[in-house]
Amino acid sequence: MIVRIMGEGQVRLADGHLAELNKLDDELLAEIEKGDGPGFRRTLGALLSKVRELGVPLPDNSLEPSELILPAPEATLEEVRDLLTDGGLIPG
Template sequence: MIVRIMGEGQLDVADDDLPALNDLDSRLESAIDSGDEETFRAALHSLLDNVRKVGTALPADSLEPSELVLPPVDATIDEVRAMLGDEGLIPG
C-alpha cells in the first residue's frame, strides 16, 4: 500500500504491517474522541513513526498514486478529525 504522509512524501507499506497500524489508528481515534491534546499528540507521533519504520520510502520524483494519506506530524486534533473516515485514517 502506498502511504503519503502530508509534507513528507510517500512510503510503500506491506499489507502484513497494516494490522499494527490499525491498532495505532484506533488509539489515535480514541485520543481525538477524548479531546486530550497530549494523548492525541503521542498517538499521532506513534502512528507516523511506525509508518516510517515499516515503510520503504519512494523516490521524491515518484508519481505513484497514494492509497492512503496521513496528516503531517504537526496537525491539530480538528484537522485530523476532519480527515477521519468511518474506519479511521487507515481502513481495515
C-alpha cells in the same frame, strides 16, 4: 500499498503491517473523540514513526497514487478529525 504522509512524501508499505498500524489508529481515534490533546499528539507521532519504520521511502521524483494519506506530524486534533472516516485514518 503506497502511503503518503502529508508534507513528507510517500512510502511503500506491505499490507501485512496494516493490523499493527490499525491498533495505533484505534488509539488515535479514541483520543480524538475524548479531546485528549497530549494523547493525540503522542499517538499521531507513534503512528507516523511506525509508518516510516516499516515503509520503504519512494524517491522524491516518484508520484505513485497513494492508497492511504496520513496527516503531517504537526497537524492539529481538529485537522485530523476532519480527515477521519468511520474507521479512523486507516481502513480495516
